[in-house]
Amino acid sequence: MAESPNGTPSAADITTPAEASIPKTVAAPKGGFSVSGFSSEATFRTQVFGPEDLHRAQTRIAHEIVERNHGPSDVVLVGLHLRGPQIAQRLAEAIESFEGVAVPVGSLDVAFYRDDIGLRHIHPLGRTEVPVDITGRVVVLVDDVLFTGRTIRAALDAVTELGRPRAIQLAVLIDRGHRELPIRADFVGKNLPTAEREDVRVRLRETDDVTEDTIELWGPEGGEE
């Protein structure tokens, strides 16, 4: 999931930090995009990916995953809620189209493994479902935006409770920097230099009620910091 500056999953977290202490109805946020602490005064900066660019990036990542692992046979794609499962599904379809192999796709919710439980309002975003035993296989975690790395740390805990993979790799559409933990991605759609208070907004057809995939950079009014 995309993360906002304080390490929160922004796609999921439709509350601003100021609202975070206010109890709010748990609802699987759909059709929303990531909103950080400046939602009301945020302005559009630039389009990072349009639908064609995103498609090319996904296709390249799919090829890289197969290349790195000498074929798709041991690979399990595990998407992190909110958008990871859909992206993992797309990668699996791409791999199937050129390798003819259906790679298993799972979904993972990391809410109960986060390190900021109790500090803000946290709720699960989806089901954890991995259709195969991951022990001995290569798990590729899939998410939309890599930011502080805290979501991935939680995901590493969550996934190792499901079994002991031979290796865990990470695929993301956007790496926007500002890591707070020693974590890096193995497969990256685009490295995007950002300011900490900027916001990467990912909208996918399957999850966000839009007709075209887009990834945009938004920032606080008044330009770059």
Added chain:
Amino acid sequence: MRHLLAIDDLDRDAIIGLLDGSEYMSEVLAREIPKVPALRGKTIVSLFYEDSTRTRLSFETAAKRLGADTMTFTAGSSSVKKGESLLDTVRTIESMGIDAMVVRHSAAGAPHRIAGWIDAAVVNAGDGRHGHPTQALLDAFTLRRHRGDLTGARIGIVGDVRNSRVARSGIECWDRLGAQITLIGPPTLMPERLDGWPVDVAHDFDAVISELDVVYVLRVQQERIGRALLPSLREYYTRWGLNTDRAERMKPDALVMHPGPMIRGSEIATEVVDGPRSLVREQVANGVAVRMAVLFDLIGSGGLV
């Protein structure tokens, strides 16, 4: 809200939020390792002034599945016997450093009083004849899983409604979710007044049984019944018990529930308890998931939704 003291404190959206949260917990419980570290480092104490097996174990299991530490206090084996007041007991336990206190007490309102004394979150696990909110929630959760929705469901609560905190919380909860509730039993076991209760009353079980979607059987609380209220248990079973005869006259897809502990042959036939309509075992299993959702929302998620 920092505590769960009564269903009345929750509106419909809050109830649905907890039921949705329980779905996720249920999924956690189905995993090979049915445990998450969500409440790691938190301490939850159960303070039970009244006997209970399933509720206490259910809360403690819920706390452990979320990675919390648990402590248990039961009045039978404690300083209460030496005369310590509730206030002193509660303050003493709080001094040990706790995040939540799960309270069962024979006095209605005891959890409310405790909530005013301490900083930790308080969960009402049954207080006198007043309420038992997590039971109502787990029943709603169980029904929702079977029916998808409680809207329009006709639920008959059979038995000692007058003395039942389960019935009181159930009525508040299921009414908010759109169910229609009928109380069934002898006049002597109905509440003295029904002003403002969103219920119908039927004294003839046989007249309504074929219209019900759910028959919710209450335990005959012998310890609370004065002899004058019921001529005999046998007569009670004949007129108000869910025997196999009555079960056969239920709607084909109607369901049977019981909050436990149940007395087979005293309010419900053993064949019905173990039969295909019965949700009794699911209720117990779902209790853990629902209590996980409540505990996580109170002390993990930053307040009940």
